[in-house]
Amino acid sequence: MFDVAEDCLAVGGVRLDRLADRVGTTPFFAYDRRLITARVAYLRSVLPKDVKLSYAIKANPMPAVVQHLAGLVDSFDVASAFEMKTALDTVVPSSSISFAGPGKTAIELAQAVAAGVTIEMESESEASRIIEAGNRLGIRPRVALRVNPNFQVKGSGMKMGGGPQQFGVDAEEVPSLLEKLASADLDFLGFHVFAGSQNLHSDILCEALSRNVELLLDLSGKYGHSVRYLNLGGGFGIPYFEKDRSLDLVPVGKRLTELVENTIRPLLPGAKIVIELGRYLVGESGVYVTRVVDRKVSRGRVYLVVDGGLHHQLAASGNFGQVIRRNYPIVIGNKMNSIEREIVSVVGCLCTPLDLLGDNVSLPPADVGDLVVVFQAGAYGLTASPTAFLGHPMPPEVLV
Ligand SMILES: *Cc1c(COP(=O)(O)O)cnc(C)c1O
Secondary structure, three states, rough: OOOOEEEEEEEEEEEEHHHHHHHHHOOOEEOOOOOHHHHHHHHHOOOOHHHHHHEEEEHOOOHHHHHHHOOOEEEEOOOOHHHHHHHHHHOOOOOHHEEEOOOHHHHHHHHHHOOEEEEOOOOOHHHHHHHHHHHHHHOOOOOEEEEEEEOOOOOOOEEEEOOOOOOOOOOOOOOOHHHHOOOOOEEEEEOOOOOOEOOOHHHHHHHHHHHHHHHHHHHHHHOOOOOOOEEEEEEEEOOOOOOEEEEEEEEHHHHHHHHHHHHHHHHHHOEEEEEEEEEHHHHHEEOOOOOOOOEEEEOOOOEEEEEEEEEHHHHOOOOOOOOOOOOEEEEEEOOOOOOOEEEEEEEOOOOOOOOEEEEEEEEEEOOOOOEEEOOOOOOOOOOHHOOOOOOOOOOOOOOO
């Protein structure tokens, strides 16, 4: 949780009004270093010691955040050549970087082979492009196979496995593909499965982990060689909306411990077992800070018009994959102790009705100059937003 200093929200121990002066402008994103550190420590305390923790950089690729996490996690997952560059700039060794995602170009694949990262192959034709790149560069590519499971994970905000998918190789096709690749010049490490994201249900995550392990061990058995890498995915969610309950990680940790000790280790004593997380590591550590530019009343409704909007924080406007628009948690950052309340709509500065950050929210009465803060902005914020829309400047990001 963020600190409150007197009446003001604080990030990394710095009051937001002071931080706004330090940054020199609003709007901006601020990430709390201590909250990220605490989150990783909590995960380590719950997950089995034998499991490696990977950070999926696409959740928040700010270089300072990635550098900070480099000292905390075991590995990075990247989804583009640019993210790979950010990861390679850290102390994390290239052998602990995995590159997943559909549509990797021949150039990106060659970059990945040259870097020595593990490429998570998403299709047979991608495998052939990797082999080509390896031959051309005279380097044996390190690869794993991303598997599209033959089941779906319910309760995920985003489904990325089961049924037809652009992600991974269908589980039933995996044995024949591995047979075809047996003579190829590839250093085959093992398997990856990532079937869904933003899941808040520990029972469903436990079930998904069990089924993922069962599937990957079955494929390992059919492969017949010693598999050295099992990436079990993640999908741990964070609460965005009023009705959301935080994920109870304890049963997930327990199940994973059982699976590792009783199921995986007897068959694969030396394999690297990985859990790969994005938003769970960083999402709750970030705020998007805007300033009220105008306060107006239209036919009885109070509008706070702020200097930010969906061009920076698309998800909070409800336009990033939500079916029904709901409000992200929002506060007046410099009036944290006020008990007075009014119902207002917080809108951004873009000329579109889509630019809504808070619809009929109960907030302390605010005026021009006050700071409106949107929580849960540490993941899929700035880089998941249409920043060029309307041509406003890019907001700064700070890690405090
Ligand atoms: C996006 C992604 C993640 C991270 O998802 P979160 O919901 O942020 O945890 C992990 N692995 C892969 C392969 C991804 O594409």
